[in-house]
Amino acid sequence: xxxxxxxxxxxxxxxVPAEYVALLLADARLPTGAHTQSAGxxxxxxxxxxxxxxxxxxxxxxxxxxxxxxxxAVVARHVWLAAEPTDRTTAxxxxxxxxxxxxxxxxxxxxxxxxxxxxxxxxxxxxxLGLATGHPWCRAVVIGSVxxxxxxxxxxVARVLGYEDVQTVVAATLKLDPxxxxxxxxxxxxxxxxxxxxxxxxxxxxxADDLPAVGAPxxxxxxxxxxxxxxxxxRA
Amino acid sequence: xxxxxxxxxxxxGVVGRTGVVAGVTDGRPWLRLxxxxxxxxxxxxxxxxxxxxxIANTALLLGGDEVHLDLHVEAGARLEAFEVAGxxxxxxxxxxCAWSVTATVEAGGELVLAGEPFVVADGAxxxxxxxxxxxxxxxxxxxxxxxxxxxxxxxxxxxxxTAIDHAGVPLLREDQHLVPGLRELPGLLxxxxxxxxxxxxxxxxxxxxxxxxxxxxxxxxxxxxxxxxDDVASSPLHRLPVR
Amino acid sequence: xxxxxxxxPGAARTSLRLGVAGPVGVGKSSVIAxxxxxxxxxxxxxxxxxDIYTDEDARFLRSAGVLAPxxxxxxxxxxxxxxxxxxxxxxxxxxxxxxxxxxxxxDLVLVESxxxxxxxTFSPALIDAQLFVLDVAGGGDVARKGxxxxxxxxxxxxxxxxxxxxxxxxxxxxVADAERARDGRPVLALSxxxxxxxxxxxxxxxxxxxxxxxxxxxxxDPGPMAPHVHADGAVHSHDHDHAREHDHDxxxxxxxx
Numbered sequence: 237x238x239x240x241x242x243x244x245x246x247x248x249x250x251x252v253p254a255e256y257v258a259l260l261l262a263d264a265r266l267p268t269g270a271h272t273q274s275a276g277x278x279x280x281x282x283x284x285x286x287x288x289x290x291x292x293x294x295x296x297x298x299x300x301x302x303x304x305x306x307x308x309a310v311v312a313r314h315v316w317l318a319a320e321p322t323d324r325t326t327a328x329x330x331x332x333x334x335x336x337x338x339x340x341x342x343x344x345x346x347x348x349x350x351x352x353x354x355x356x357x358x359x360x361x362x363x364x365l366g367l368a369t370g371h372p373w374c375r376a377v378v379i380g381s382v383x384x385x386x387x388x389x390x391x392x393v394a395r396v397l398g399y400e401d402v403q404t405v406v407a408a409t410l411k412l413d414p415x416x417x418x419x420x421x422x423x424x425x426x427x428x429x430x431x432x433x434x435x436x437x438x439x440x441x442x443x444a445d446d447l448p449a450v451g452a453p454x455x456x457x458x459x460x461x462x463x464x465x466x467x468x469x470x471r472a
Numbered sequence: 473x474x475x476x477x478x479x480x481x482x483x484x485g486v487v488g489r490t491g492v493v494a495g496v497t498d499g500r501p502w503l504r505l506x507x508x509x510x511x512x513x514x515x516x517x518x519x520x521x522x523x524x525x526x527i528a529n530t531a532l533l534l535g536g537d538e539v540h541l542d543l544h545v546e547a548g549a550r551l552e553a554f555e556v557a558g559x560x561x562x563x564x565x566x567x568x569c570a571w572s573v574t575a576t577v578e579a580g581g582e583l584v585l586a587g588e589p590f591v592v593a594d595g596a597x598x599x600x601x602x603x604x605x606x607x608x609x610x611x612x613x614x615x616x617x618x619x620x621x622x623x624x625x626x627x628x629x630x631x632x633x634t635a636i637d638h639a640g641v642p643l644l645r646e647d648q649h650l651v652p653g654l655r656e657l658p659g660l661l662x663x664x665x666x667x668x669x670x671x672x673x674x675x676x677x678x679x680x681x682x683x684x685x686x687x688x689x690x691x692x693x694x695x696x697x698x699x700x701x702d703d704v705a706s707s708p709l710h711r712l713p714v715r
Numbered sequence: 716x717x718x719x720x721x722x723x724p725g726a727a728r729t730s731l732r733l734g735v736a737g738p739v740g741v742g743k744s745s746v747i748a749x750x751x752x753x754x755x756x757x758x759x760x761x762x763x764x765x766d767i768y769t770d771e772d773a774r775f776l777r778s779a780g781v782l783a784p785x786x787x788x789x790x791x792x793x794x795x796x797x798x799x800x801x802x803x804x805x806x807x808x809x810x811x812x813x814x815x816x817x818x819x820x821x822d823l824v825l826v827e828s829x830x831x832x833x834x835x836t837f838s839p840a841l842i843d844a845q846l847f848v849l850d851v852a853g854g855g856d857v858a859r860k861g862x863x864x865x866x867x868x869x870x871x872x873x874x875x876x877x878x879x880x881x882x883x884x885x886x887x888x889x890v891a892d893a894e895r896a897r898d899g900r901p902v903l904a905l906s907x908x909x910x911x912x913x914x915x916x917x918x919x920x921x922x923x924x925x926x927x928x929x930x931x932x933x934x935x936d937p938g939p940m941a942p943h944v945h946a947d948g949a950v951h952s953h954d955h956d957h958a959r960e961h962d963h964d965x966x967x968x969x970x971x972x
Binding site: 265267268269270271272273274350353354357358408411412466467468469470471 | 768770771790792793794795799802803804805806808809
Binding site: 276280285289292293295296297299300333334336337338340341342447448449450451452453454455456457458460461 | 642643644645646647648649654657658659660661662664667685686687688689690696698700
């Protein structure tokens with residue numbers, strides 16, 4: 237298709253219902269490059285985790301790294317709404333830094349940066365988000381900002397992060413170790429209660445200093461090792 | 473057999489602070505020591521350094537105990553502090569205990585803190601805190617070894633919090649919720665019982681020994697090197713001389 | 716507006732993004748190594764590889780010593796090599812843009828697809844032009860069977876022609892089959908041991924760079940859809956290129972002959 241027919245200026249999120257934007261952000265078909273990510277699942281399997289343990293792996297993530305990411309998205313949303321438009325970028329830099337300070341594995345930060353760039357590339361082309369920065373932002377900060385612009389609640393932003401993480405893990409499991417997709421979908425559905433509990437824990441966060449920082453030592457170790465792995469299907 | 477300092481009621485638990493201030497005046501290092509539940513004892517040191525052995529004054533760590541260690545290294549001073557023995561957090565009989573280390577290292581100062589294994593026995597409920605405030609141009613090396621359970625035990629509850637500021641800004645915030653029911657999950661600790669960590673701030677980290685994982689800190693400020701395994705004797709970090 | 720407000724295809728960009736697609740084992744990496752060896756010292760070149768399971772292609776190219784290792788980067792595809800070059804090209808685009816930014820000004824970015832079956836071709840959102848590579852060892856009838864890449868890639872390479880006598884393939888016939896399947900689009904029989912064929916490939920690539928810079932190069936999508944005739948008799952190639960219907964030839968004449 238010629239680009240002339242498709243090129244459109246960035247518009248306003250105001251014309252799109254917030255719930256619709258939430259679905260869009262959580263949809264694997266949104267072009268962000270998310271299909272190259274396994275949320276640590278590939279290195280976990282490589283280090284001996286069994287596919288049957290994926291529901292426990294999801295619990296582990298929701299209690300640790302995903303909680304931190306979701307909280308960062310919630311705070312980014314709050315900051316985007318509270319800051320003067322001219323101060324937004326600086327204020328969001330603080331949130332981005334706070335997330336990095338709580339994410340010791342450079343491989344995890346790099347993966348979230350790639351996704352952040354992917355999300356920003358697509359969403360900033362759709363809508364004028366008023367964001368400008370010279371360096372990548374983690375996915376959480378980008379999703380929080382888009383969520384704020386689109387009118388998503390704090391809980392909705394956290395839920396997008398939680399759901400997206402769960403689906404990334406389960407979809408990657410199906411790719412690497414195929415089994416009945418109905419069972420996989422059951423895992424996703426059953427993780428919903430854990431996602432909602434996580435959403436409840438982080439929805440009230442408003443300050444970067446408040447971000448939880450619960451680590452996942454083996455996940456972090458596996459992520460670091462995966463970076464230098466010569467045979468891998470997923471980036472992280 | 474557990475003996476307690478007679479002045480302390482077992483019901484109240486041992487609560488106290490141990491302090492070490494290291495300074496340098498006219499090129500001569502000096503130490504100011506305040507003993508609490510841990511006795512800080514000056515020992516022979518390398519030239520230009522202050523060196524302190526940390527010795528438990530009483531049986532530690534029981535339910536209700538709160539042990540604080542405050543280290544302050546003034547500008548240009550050098551302090552090496554080391555534990556002479558491991559610490560066991562015993563069954564708390566329903567009561568939590570706390571162990572906290574706070575270290576402030578001013579510009580040009582250097583701190584080495586070499587911990588011995590911190591063992592969380594069955595029934596213990598421990599909150600352990602490490603706070604490092606490292607000025608630009610200061611150097612810090614800390615070794616922390618955590619063991620979940622004595623021989624034959626699974627170990628109790630440990631919440632471990634680490635907060636490192638460097639050059640006046642947050643550098644690392646990391647909590648480990650190593651509590652039964654959570655820590656066994658895949659990606660947390662699984663079946664492993666030992667977490668050995670070497671943290672280096674303001675200086676280049678040593679080469680990462682095989683089996684350990686290096687986590688470079690933000691701002692090229694150093695590294696956290698971690699080994700996760702089953703017994704302290706197997707840890708390549710524990711054999712690494714820390715100084 | 717945003718952080719990474721990089722150039723998009725069609726903007727005033729001077730680096731040609733050239734896709735190299737084709738089935739496993741036809742010598743895509745070898746073609747790229749040849750181009751790097753021929754062009755790497757004359758113009759500024761970078762390479763992105765998309766391996767399915769490994770970064771082996773990137774390592775092969777680095778070890779071939781034809782280009783500085785930091786100019787060769789691997790992109791993982793999450794086991795979806797089609798997706799990474801067609802429908803969600805985001806991670807490849809980010810990698811291409813990073814290369815272009817890190818080594819500005821680049822003249823040529825070669826993007827190697829993860830070796831896949833005959834149907835994978837590049838989105839014009841990712842690349843400006845694409846090669847589709849076959850080899851004689853894959854059998855003489857592959858070209859005749861066609862497919863979007865064979866039929867409509869900007870250039871079809873029939874590689875490893877030096878092996879033809881050993882695998883019982885008539886190169887001339889294979890090329891003739893391909894030319895028929897391609898409706899006149901160029902086909903090049905290539906062997907890295909045949910100087911003239913390598914020179915023809917190099918000239919074609921340089922010609923694409925020149926075309927990009929004078930604005931005459933318009934990225935085309937080879938498919939996956941075969942061109943077809945609508946009930947009203949109009950011929951469509953499913954690239955919805957109605958605005959250019961009379962300027963370009965792709966897809967429109969290849970049915971009903």
